[in-house]
Amino acid sequence: MESFQLSEILLNKIADLILAKKNVALKKLVQDIHFADMAEIIDELNEAEGIYLIKLFDSEKTSEILTELDEDVREKILKALSVKEIADEIEELDSDDAADILSELSERRKEEVISEISDDNLADNLKELLSYNEDSAGGLMAKELIKANENWSVSKCLDEIKKQGENVTRVHSVYVVDDNKKLIGRLSLKDLITSSSKSIIKDIYIPKVDSVNVLEKGEDIAKIMSKYDLEAIPVVDDKKHLVGRITIDDIVDFIIDEAEEDYLLAAGIQGDVEADDSIIELTKARLPWLFLGLVGGLGSVFILEGFEEFMTDPNYKTLFFFTPLIAAMAGNVGVQSSAIIVQGLANDTVKGSLLKRLVKELGLSLINGIILSLLTIVFGLAINQPIELSLVISLSMLCVIIVAALIGTSIPVILEKRGIDPAIATGPFITTSNDIFGIFLFFYIAKIFLL
Amino acid sequence: MESFQLSEILLNKIADLILAKKNVALKKLVQDIHFADMAEIIDELNEAEGIYLIKLFDSEKTSEILTELDEDVREKILKALSVKEIADEIEELDSDDAADILSELSERRKEEVISEISDDNLADNLKELLSYNEDSAGGLMAKELIKANENWSVSKCLDEIKKQGENVTRVHSVYVVDDNKKLIGRLSLKDLITSSSKSIIKDIYIPKVDSVNVLEKGEDIAKIMSKYDLEAIPVVDDKKHLVGRITIDDIVDFIIDEAEEDYLLAAGIQGDVEADDSIIELTKARLPWLFLGLVGGLGSVFILEGFEEFMTDPNYKTLFFFTPLIAAMAGNVGVQSSAIIVQGLANDTVKGSLLKRLVKELGLSLINGIILSLLTIVFGLAINQPIELSLVISLSMLCVIIVAALIGTSIPVILEKRGIDPAIATGPFITTSNDIFGIFLFFYIAKIFLL
Numbered sequence: 086m087e088s089f090q091l092s093e094i095l096l097n098k099i100a101d102l103i104l105a106k107k108n109v110a111l112k113k114l115v116q117d118i119h120f121a122d123m124a125e126i127i128d129e130l131n132e133a134e135g136i137y138l139i140k141l142f143d144s145e146k147t148s149e150i151l152t153e154l155d156e157d158v159r160e161k162i163l164k165a166l167s168v169k170e171i172a173d174e175i176e177e178l179d180s181d182d183a184a185d186i187l188s189e190l191s192e193r194r195k196e197e198v199i200s201e202i203s204d205d206n207l208a209d210n211l212k213e214l215l216s217y218n219e220d221s222a223g224g225l226m227a228k229e230l231i232k233a234n235e236n237w238s239v240s241k242c243l244d245e246i247k248k249q250g251e252n253v254t255r256v257h258s259v260y261v262v263d264d265n266k267k268l269i270g271r272l273s274l275k276d277l278i279t280s281s282s283k284s285i286i287k288d289i290y291i292p293k294v295d296s297v298n299v300l301e302k303g304e305d306i307a308k309i310m311s312k313y314d315l316e317a318i319p320v321v322d323d324k325k326h327l328v329g330r331i332t333i334d335d336i337v338d339f340i341i342d343e344a345e346e347d348y349l350l351a352a353g354i355q356g357d358v359e360a361d362d363s364i365i366e367l368t369k370a371r372l373p374w375l376f377l378g379l380v381g382g383l384g385s386v387f388i389l390e391g392f393e394e395f396m397t398d399p400n401y402k403t404l405f406f407f408t409p410l411i412a413a414m415a416g417n418v419g420v421q422s423s424a425i426i427v428q429g430l431a432n433d434t435v436k437g438s439l440l441k442r443l444v445k446e447l448g449l450s451l452i453n454g455i456i457l458s459l460l461t462i463v464f465g466l467a468i469n470q471p472i473e474l475s476l477v478i479s480l481s482m483l484c485v486i487i488v489a490a491l492i493g494t495s496i497p498v499i500l501e502k503r504g505i506d507p508a509i510a511t512g513p514f515i516t517t518s519n520d521i522f523g524i525f526l527f528f529y530i531a532k533i534f535l536l
Numbered sequence: 537m538e539s540f541q542l543s544e545i546l547l548n549k550i551a552d553l554i555l556a557k558k559n560v561a562l563k564k565l566v567q568d569i570h571f572a573d574m575a576e577i578i579d580e581l582n583e584a585e586g587i588y589l590i591k592l593f594d595s596e597k598t599s600e601i602l603t604e605l606d607e608d609v610r611e612k613i614l615k616a617l618s619v620k621e622i623a624d625e626i627e628e629l630d631s632d633d634a635a636d637i638l639s640e641l642s643e644r645r646k647e648e649v650i651s652e653i654s655d656d657n658l659a660d661n662l663k664e665l666l667s668y669n670e671d672s673a674g675g676l677m678a679k680e681l682i683k684a685n686e687n688w689s690v691s692k693c694l695d696e697i698k699k700q701g702e703n704v705t706r707v708h709s710v711y712v713v714d715d716n717k718k719l720i721g722r723l724s725l726k727d728l729i730t731s732s733s734k735s736i737i738k739d740i741y742i743p744k745v746d747s748v749n750v751l752e753k754g755e756d757i758a759k760i761m762s763k764y765d766l767e768a769i770p771v772v773d774d775k776k777h778l779v780g781r782i783t784i785d786d787i788v789d790f791i792i793d794e795a796e797e798d799y800l801l802a803a804g805i806q807g808d809v810e811a812d813d814s815i816i817e818l819t820k821a822r823l824p825w826l827f828l829g830l831v832g833g834l835g836s837v838f839i840l841e842g843f844e845e846f847m848t849d850p851n852y853k854t855l856f857f858f859t860p861l862i863a864a865m866a867g868n869v870g871v872q873s874s875a876i877i878v879q880g881l882a883n884d885t886v887k888g889s890l891l892k893r894l895v896k897e898l899g900l901s902l903i904n905g906i907i908l909s910l911l912t913i914v915f916g917l918a919i920n921q922p923i924e925l926s927l928v929i930s931l932s933m934l935c936v937i938i939v940a941a942l943i944g945t946s947i948p949v950i951l952e953k954r955g956i957d958p959a960i961a962t963g964p965f966i967t968t969s970n971d972i973f974g975i976f977l978f979f980y981i982a983k984i985f986l987l
Contacts, residue, residue, distance in 0.1 A: 121763050247730050255767065256726050274725045275707050279698050311792060312572050314785040316706065316767060333784050334765040337791065341762060344795035345879055351802055352875030352962060353868055360880035360893075364900050371872050372904055378868045379908050382861025383915050389857040396853055405847075405856045406840035409863045409971055410833025416867070417804055417829045417964055421822050424803030428796055429811035442811075449815050453823055457830050464834050511803060513868055520860055 089122040096129055103134050112141060120146060124153035127162075136165045148174035152182045157362070160189060168194065172201035180207070181227035181335065184214035214329075220303040225339065226320045226329030231259045233286050235269060240282040242272075257317035260327055261290040268319055268327040270294050296321045299328055304343060307336050308433070347431075351424065353378075353513040374513040381517035385412075385524050392528040394536065400471060401535055407478055408524055414457070414482060415489040415523025416516040422446055422493030423511045430501050431508075439498050443491055450490035454483040473535075481530040485523040492519060540573040547580055554585050563592060571597055575604030578613075587616045599625035603633045608813070611640060619645065623652035631658070632678035632786065635665035665780075671754040676790065677771045677780030682710045684737050686720060691733040693723075708768035711778055712741040719770055719778040721745050747772045750779055754790050759884070761787050798882075802875065804829075804964040825964040832968035836863075836975050843979040845987065851922060852986055858929055859975055865908070865933060866940040866974025867967040873897055873944030874962045881952050882959075890949050894942055901941035905934040925986075932981040936974040943970060 102111040115123065115138075127135040127150065139147055139162055151159060151174055163171060163186070171190075175183045175198060187195050195215070202208045210228040217223025231249050233242045242259065259277065261270040270290040280289050296319045297306050310318055310333060320329040346357060353374035358366055389408070395401045426442070429435035435442070458479035465475030493515055497507035553562040566574065566589075578586040578601065590598050590613055602610060602625055614622060614637070622641075626634045626649060638646050646666070653659045661679040668674025682700050684693045693710065710728065712721040721741040731740050747770045748757050761769055761784060771780040797808060804825035809817055840859065846852045877893070880886035886893070909930035916926030944966055948958035 119764065243729060246726070255724070273706070274729070275697070278694060278725070278729065311785075311788045313570065316784065333767065333788065334762075337762045337784065337788060340788065340791060340795075341883075344791075344799070345883070348795070348799055348802060348879060349875055351799060352871045354872050354876060358876070359883075360876050360886050364896065364903065367876075367900055368903050371900070372907065374872070375865070375868055375904055375908060376911075378864045379861070379911060382858070382864045383912070385860040386854075386857040389860070390854070393853075396847055396856075402844075402847055403837075403841070405859075406837040407833070408856075408859050409836040409840070409975055410830070412860045412863055413829045413833045413867075413968065413971055414826070416864075417826055417967070420803045420963075421805050421825070424800055425805060425809070425811050425818075428799060432792075432796070432810075435811050445815065449818055449822070452815065452819050453826055456823065457826060460827075460830060461834070512871075516868070517864065520864055524860055 089119065089125075091122070091125050091129065096126065099126065099138070100130065100134055103130075103137050108141060111138075120149035121153045123150045124155075128155045128158050132161050132165075136162055144170075144173040145177050148177040148182075151186060152178065155361075156189070159186070163190065168197045168201055171198045175211070176202060176204065176207065179227045179229055180210050180214055181225065183207075184211050184224075185219075187211060188215060188219060217299065220339075221299070222297045222301040222303075222306055222320045222331060223299040223329070225303055225306065225335055226299070226331045228329050230319070230327070230330040231256055232327060233259050233261050233272065235261050235263055235285075235287040235290065237286050238282070239277055239280050239284045239286070239289070242277060242286055243282070246274075246277075255332070257330075257332065258319075260294070260319050260330070261286055262327055266327065267325045268294060268296055268321050271319075294319065296325075296327075297331070298323070303336075303339050304431075306331060307340050307343075310336050311340070347427075347508045350508050351420075351512040377513055378517050381521050385521050388521065388525050388528070392532065395528070395531070401474065401531070403470070403474065404478070404528065404531055407527070411482060411485055411523050411527045412520045415485050415519040418450065418453070418486050418489040419493035419515040419519035420511060422450075422490045423497050423507075423515050426494055426497045427507045427511050430497060435498075439495065442494055442498065446490045446494045447487065450487045451483075454486035457486065458483045477531050477534045480534075481527045484530055485526050488526060489519045489523055492522065540570065540576075542573070542576050542580065547577065550577065550589070551581065551585055554581075554588050559592060562589075571600035572604045574601045575606075579606045579609050583612050583616075587613055595621075595624040596628050599628040599633075602637060603629065606812075607640070610637070614641065619648045619652055622649045626662070627653060627655065627658065630678045630680055631661050631665055632676065634658075635662050635675075636670075638662060639666060639670060668750065671790075672750070673748045673752040673754075673757055673771045673782060674750040674780070676754055676757065676786055677750070677782045679780050681770070681778070681781040682707055683778060684710045684712050684723065686712050686714055686736075686738040686741065688737050689733065690728055690731050690735045690737070690740070693728060693737055694733070697725075697728075706783070708781075708783065709770075711745070711770050711781070712737055713778055717778065718776045719745060719747055719772050722770075745770065747776075747778075748782070749774070754787075755794060755882075757782060758787050758791050758794070762791070798878075798959045801959050802871075802963040828964055829968050832972050836972050839972065839976045839979070843983065846979070846982070851925065852982070854921070854925065855929070855979065855982055858978070862933060862936055862974050862978045863971045866936050866970040869901060869904070869937050869940040870944035870966040870970035871962060873901075873941045874948050874958075874966045877945055877948045878958045878962050881948060886949075890946065893945055893949065897941045897945045898938065901938045902934075905937035908937065909934045928982050928985045931985075932978045935981055936977050939977060940970045940974055943973065 098114065099111065102114065127138060130138065135158065139150060142150070154162065175186065187198060190198065199208050199211060214223065214228070231246055233245065246256065246259065256274055259272040260268060261272060263269050270292040271294040272286065272290050276289065295309065295313060295315060297309065299320050299322050306318065316333045318331050319327055320331060322328050354370050355373060356370045358370045395404050426435060461479045461482060462475050465478065496515065497510040500507045500510055549565065550562065553565065578589060581589065586609065590601060605613065626637065638649060641649065650659050650662060665674065665679070682697055684696065697707065697710065707725055710723040711719060712723060714720050721743040722745045723737065723741050727740065746760065746764060746766060748760065750771050750773050757769065766784065768781050768783045770778055771782060773779050805821050806824060807821045809821045846855050877886060912930045912933060913926050916929070947966065948961040951958045951961055
């Protein structure tokens with residue numbers, strides 16, 4: 086497949102045709118472009134051009150494009166559309182995508198759009214979907230699915246699929262319910278095709294069916310679906326009634342978004358931002374963690390002041406030249422230790438007690454610390470530093486490395502136990518606290534031995 | 537769904553039954569456990585117990601468990617199995633999973649196992665799959681798929697599905713080929729069911745079909761499948777012959793693995809390790825980046841020595857107390873700038889030239905820098921620091937922040953242009969270089985104004 090590549094040439098061509106209002110040529114130019122690619126194009130056009138272009142399509146294509154747009158671009162375009170127009174788009178979409186778009190509107194507009202929707206069943210479905218947290222099973226699921234009663238025959242079931250299937254983009258499984266609408270099993274299309282048409286569903290369905298509760302958290306659903314290689318999972322309420330289904334494509338988007346957020350958070354960037362967001366949004370995402378770093382840095386000014394006496398000693402004032410090294414070591418070791426624990430907590434590979442973890446981390450930091458300390462002694466010899474100074478620097482650094490590793494390991498585990506996302510621990514938080522702590526420890530140990 | 541939770545109680549029960557060799561009770565205890573959960577159990581048992589347990593199952597279940605085990609546990613278990621036993625497991629698996637397991641064996645054992653496989657077609661398929669890079673389409677694809685000739689009727693096609701379908705766990709699409717075996721389109725099962733049985737495939741198939749070349753890189757396939765919400769994608773060779781298909785569950789695993797590697801890399805941990813790996817493996821993954829930090833830290837010793845003259849000046853020696861602050865600011869800003877660019881490059885949202893990026897980053901760092909500098913001046917007033925010193929510190933810090941942001945932005949872009957993974961730039965590399973550069977700049981500017 087030739088992957089679509091957005092080019093300046095294409096963008097300019099489109100902008101020119103819009104300016105000249107050559108709708109026929111414009112439609113011809115873009116008619117074969119996939120809606121996901123159209124969304125990329127509109128993300129790059131200015132607002133007026135984007136609105137012009139999107140109004141050119143019928144609501145079927147427009148609606149698909151809308152779901153793929155950048156959130157801020159979509160917001161602008163939705164503002165330019167009438168309530169009636171939005172309702173038309175919504176009616177074309179799967180219920181989960183429709184609810185996602187509705188959730189971005191103001192309360193008043195949301196209600197106006199829903200009251201414009203002619204299909205009462207759809208309107209009720211959307212109201213239901215909007216009532217769930219967006220990161221829960223209810224917020225991720227769609228109402229479209231194929232449901233079969235256990236008492237149907239295969240041929241009746243196939244007929245129903247033809248009927249129900251019109252609204253369902255992709256059929257993964259047929260979900261089997263009893264007369265009380267309780268989910269009791271599933272059937273693959275392949276099973277249906279390979280069974281005699283007179284068979285009764287009850288006799289051929291697979292009674293083992295994974296399902297998630299409507300309140301289940303998105304990240305747990307992602308774990309279940311990826312662990313058991315599921316392509317769709319039915320969603321049930323507390324009474325085990327089938328209320329919707331989640332497909333793997335939505336979970337893929339969820340996994341990618343979560344991974345991006347964790348990555349940025351580890352770098353001290355909070356919230357769902359990307360490089361192309363406005364300077365104000367990016368500042369909001371970045372300044373808080375820089376502020377934390379500032380507070381930590383100013384804190385270490387006081388600590389260093391406390392060891393000012395080293396400065397007046399011609400032999401030992403060089404200790405101050407080592408502060409960046411110590412801070413870097415404390416920060417790097419701490420971030421390594423916490424990142425691997427955060428990762429392990431996220432995918433459930435961290436087993437055993439905190440104590441066992443700490444013993445292992447102690448061993449690990451001893452190995453790393455001793456190697457790095459020996460190198461520092463070699464460095465000291467190379468620059469003709471007094472040997473007792475080199476020894477003290479190396480010993481202090483070793484202690485700093487060990488303590489940093491233990492702090493880096495404990496904090497995520499403690500946060501997780503208290504129900505706080507441990508991902509917040511990696512990055513600036515650990516770096517800053519380890520910087521301060523490491524510098525204090527370094528000078529404190531030096532003082533014990535040298536003064 | 538009650539998500540499976542591995543408990544100490546269950547593990548102990550299993551270990552006890554193994555010790556007592558109570559095979560019947562053991563089988564009964566574990567018979568309803570999903571193979572992915574069985575793999576988790578075996579990961580936690582010791583080697584002998586794991587081997588005992590895995591030999592208890594028939595090759596159908598054993599093979600599935602093998603695919604889900606931790607790589608190092610699997611390696612040990614494979615060593616304990618005979619060539620014949622491995623061949624039996626391999627025959628039960630989908631070709632992609634079978635090839636993954638084979639690829640972990642030594643060259644000699646690999647050949648021995650393949651020659652044990654009775655099905656020549658499977659053996660050839662495995663040899664083909666093993667010839668591709670594991671992160672390419674060829675390495676990710678399976679040979680199992682449903683193929684229909686364009687000249688078949690729907691009823692012949694349904695018959696063939698029943699026949700071919702036995703080997704295909706899940707049927708997503710039927711791929712349509714012409715007489716030359718070229719991929720020309722696809723058909724969903726739903727389309728087949730809803731068409732008259734006498735229709736000819738040629739008249740009903742969907743000629744639009746996405747495909748990837750067998751050499752395409754895994755990350756590009758992940759982008760295509762997630763962007764276009766595909767559940768499976770056919771793989772073709774240079775002549776457009778259909779050679780395999782990739783399903784979304786394999787891509788989900790790929791996406792999760794890549795995200796984990798990037799996350800750890802940003803924290804200075806290289807390679808595919810996790811918290812439960814051995815101390816040796818973890819040291820190998822962590823020491824190189826710590827060494828880089830050591831070199832950077834020792835480098836800054838020289839830089840600080842160059843500004844020793846400040847130390848003898850009672851008014852200005854406090855500058856040395858600010859080195860951790862400056863290093864932290866340079867590091868944090870640099871990591872933020874590079875992380876957001878790395879992320880943007882990975883998901884193609886970074887548009888426009890490097891120059892445009894740098895101008896934006898300049899604006900962003902000016903805003904952040906001015907706010908942080910003003911706070912530093914307030915801090916200086918609070919501790920009664922001479923005002924000219926506060927001003928110089930703030931101005932230097934502002935410059936350091938701007939330069940760090942520009943370096944953080946440029947390095948990933950430059951690496952990407954040279955074909956190097958920009959993810960390597962975030963983390964220790966940027967932190968270390970920005971530390972050194974920031975400290976130098978800070979004192980250099982202070983020298984200009986103060987000495």
